[in-house]
Amino acid sequence: MAQRPDAEAPLLGKPGAASPPSPPAKRTNKYPFFCAVLASMTSVLAGYNVAVMSGAQIFMAEDLGVTDAQVEVLSGVINVYSLVGALLAGWTSDRLGRRLTIVLANVFFLVGPLAMTLAGGYAVLMAGRFVAGVGVGYAFVIAPVYAAEIAPASSRGLLSSLPEIFINSGVMLSYVANLVFSGLPVHLSWRLMFAAGVVPTVFLAAGVLTMPESPRWLAMKGRVAEAKAVLDKTSDTPAEAEQRLLEIEDVVNGGGRSGEGSGGGAWKEVATKAGVRRVLAIVLTLQFFQQSSGIDSVVLYGPRVLAMAGVTSNTLLLSLNVLFGVAKAGSILIAMALADRVGRRPLLLVSTGGMTASLLVLGSLFAAFTGAKDDAAVAAVSFAAVVAFVVSFSVGFGPLAWVYSSEILPLRLRGQGAGLGTAMNRITSGVVTMTFISLYQAITMAGAFYLYAAIAAASFVFVYACLPETRGRSLEDMEELFHTK
Incomplete structure (x- = not known):
């Protein structure tokens, strides 16, 4: 890492100088x-x-x-x-x-x-x-x-x-x-x-x-x-x-500091400060919505979903499952590239809106074409809808739920608050993945995806109504934005 050069300190213009020196260029710190x-x-x-x-x-x-x-x-x-x-x-x-x-x-x-x-x-x-x-x-x-x-x-x-x-x-x-x-x-x-x-x-x-x-x-x-x-x-x-x-x-x-800034002293603020309660509620709700909209059901049971949509070849099912993984990982790269340019809020709105639309399409396909085992067109559209759902999730909700949760928590609560958010995420994931088969057997595959679509739509409303933009703000600015001081 290069040392800070003395020339980085701005110089005052002197009388008779042709022009004041240009301010130092902002470095790109790797x-x-x-x-x-x-x-x-x-x-x-x-x-x-x-x-x-x-x-x-x-x-x-x-x-x-x-x-x-x-x-x-x-x-x-x-x-x-x-x-x-x-x-x-x-x-x-x-x-x-x-x-x-x-x-x-x-x-x-x-x-x-x-x-x-x-x-x-x-x-x-x-x-x-x-x-x-x-x-x-x-x-x-x-x-x-x-x-x-x-x-x-x-x-x-x-x-x-x-x-x-x-x-x-x-x-x-x-x-x-x-x-x-x-x-x-x-x-x-x-x-x-x-x-x-x-x-x-x-x-x-x-x-x-x-x-x-x-x-x-x-x-x-x-x-x-x-x-x-x-x-x-x-x-x-x-x-x-x-x-x-x-x-x-x-x-x-x-x-x-130290004991006062973490642990019991900090958690007393949850009971006394509305801003702290608001931030904690946002983190828990965001992590709940991230998993309850069904992403892990699609990722873990993708072959089963496509088989019920009409894909009959096991080799093709497994190959398409690999494509799900590629699409998911590739879409996260898009989120990484855009998070600091476009902002968190626009990406989250696009993501939750795309998830809602793709889940509605998938549910409608199962409602209209149940039993169409050999219909290649239905299978192709179902695959496209699943990919659209995975991409929509990964371009926003997947990575940015963690980003947003990490940056809005006050310093004195960040470690333990992030732990609670992760616990909510893992509990919800476990419930969703362990109930998916029972769910679609009880209310049909179409009903399951309509339910997930309703949850995705609710997450869109939550983002729109409750999540202010945080792009470009320091972590300390969040204290003012969410009134947690």
């Missing part, structure tokens, strides 16, 4: 980007550990005699276990710091998959899944929080979106691992699928220790000189670094 990427790599491990069971379960059943009921529990229970990590992560990040919390998440991703790799029975498999699930909860909370706090306002939307793209990258890597190791002997194949996720944790944890601590956490602990040094490295200009430090100190001094 350092916070690299820090956010490294922190967000933990999200790759989260996605990997959630999805690796999809292929591993086939070989585990044959090797260890694991029953279908046990496989179902092992596959789905990680969402429940992640609640433990999500709720603990806020407490840990406020006391140990954001950086050490990321290291701790990697420890869970080391121990959990390693236990499953060496497991000889169901009990150890379940214990390993629990430890990995705690790591998933930690990763969901701390990666977007660190990215939001390390980033300058000019790139916070981009950097806070990184965990979402990395989660999806981890899912795709788990599918690759399932394929690569599937040809090995049964007793080795599923073990290597889990073991492949163990090795990166050691190097990633070591790399995280080279990152700076969050300047906001340092200031909250009274380590202002260290916070200033980090801000000098992660701001676009020296003037911005000074301004960020002043704003952070103002918030910290207003909310109290």
